[in-house]
Amino acid sequence: MVSKRTMMVFVMVLTLFSFFLAIRPTSAASGVVLFTPYTGLSVTPGETIDYTVNVINNGSAIENVTFSFDDLPKGWSTSIVAGGRNIEQLSVRGGKEEEIHVEVTVPLDVDKGDYRVAFVAKSESGSARLPLLVKVTEQGSFKTELTAEQTNLEGHADSSFTYDVTLKNRTAKTQNYALSSAAKKGWQVSFTSGGDSITSVKLEPNESKDITVEVKPPENVKAGTYKIPIKAQTSDTSAELTLEAVITGTYELKLTTPSGNVSTDVTAGNEKVVDLVVKNTGSAPLLDVNMTADTPPDWEVEFDQSTIAQLNPGDSKTIKAKIKASDEAIAGDYVVNFRAQTAEASSEAVFRVSVKTSTVWGVVAVLIIVGVAGGLYYLVKKYGRR
DSSP: OOOHHHHHHHHHHHHHHHHHHHHSOOTTTSOEEEEOSOOEEEEOTTOEEEEEEEEEEOSSSOEEEEEEEESOOTTOEEEEEETTEEOSEEEEOTTOEEEEEEEEEOOSSOOSEEEEEEEEEEETTEEEEEEEEEEEOSOOOSSEEEEESOOEEEEOTTOOEEEEEEEEEOSSSOEEEEEEEOOOTTOEEEEEETTEEESEEEEOTTOEEEEEEEEEOOTTOOSEEEEEEEEEEOSSOEEEEEEEEEEOOOOOEEEEOSSSOOEEEEETTOEEEEEEEEEEOSSSOEEEEEEEEEOSTTOEEEESOSEEEEEOTTOEEEEEEEEEOOTTOOSEEEEEEEEEEOSSOEEEEEEEEEEEOOHHHHHHHHHHHHHHHHHHHHHHHHHTTO
């Protein structure tokens, strides 16, 4: 007969055995595990996420696994790829694992925010869930976008303005965009991409392309701010962008004389004053106009005003230049080059200066000739008859 104490021991052993059976891992019940290191990713509308997922079979038997998604938002699409092909079912041997790629495509028309999706694997032994967090960083749209980081540029009237713009197709189909501009008459607008001149561009859904827009103002354009509208258009969709060019004016300078005559004469060793007219023929003010001259050797030029602080468009200033010829200059024509110059523009006036010898030397020469002739006459008269 079994004692009471023996019975109690038996019951305790049986209870402990049942407890250990309850907590022992049951690979047959849930042998499949899903793993990916990056469960939370940020995306933009229209982007496709590629998760690398390991399907792990912790059991000893082969598991035939099928896949699905829970809480997938409306409009989102998915695919499961292994070995370069889309799959519907996967077999994993016991104690082994297989790698698959889970692709989740976020639609173009999607709200900004956090989305939680579960990737589910089901097999004969049970199911496994892989929670995924998708953070959409931008508000989505279903349209064409034409954007630029810098739409306003400043330069001279003779400058070329270059803008970098981006065209993005946020529609669901391929678009062939025609590029155009509604700039005012005289403005030249051209489009280039990859160094080639283009008039249209073809974009797949969610594809974008960088385009360079070059703008040349018309001649004699006045200072001011000008708008240059550009457009990318198809039969289904279009986008517009307004660029701005700020013209600071043209820088032009003219150096001449009141009469237009650029010749004079001077006696060797003497001085001659000529009037020079400096005129701003551009559309922007000129600052610090400097006057200089290139002269023959030993000649000198002095200006009554060597610098003009400011010369507004259309204004002119008369400068007196004193030309001093060299004492050693012989009769003939010489060149004196006058120059008016600023940091932005310059102009020259080339003077032809005729040099005459001094009349004093002419008188001296005549007296010498007369003296010589008188001396010869005296000698002939005194000694000629002997």
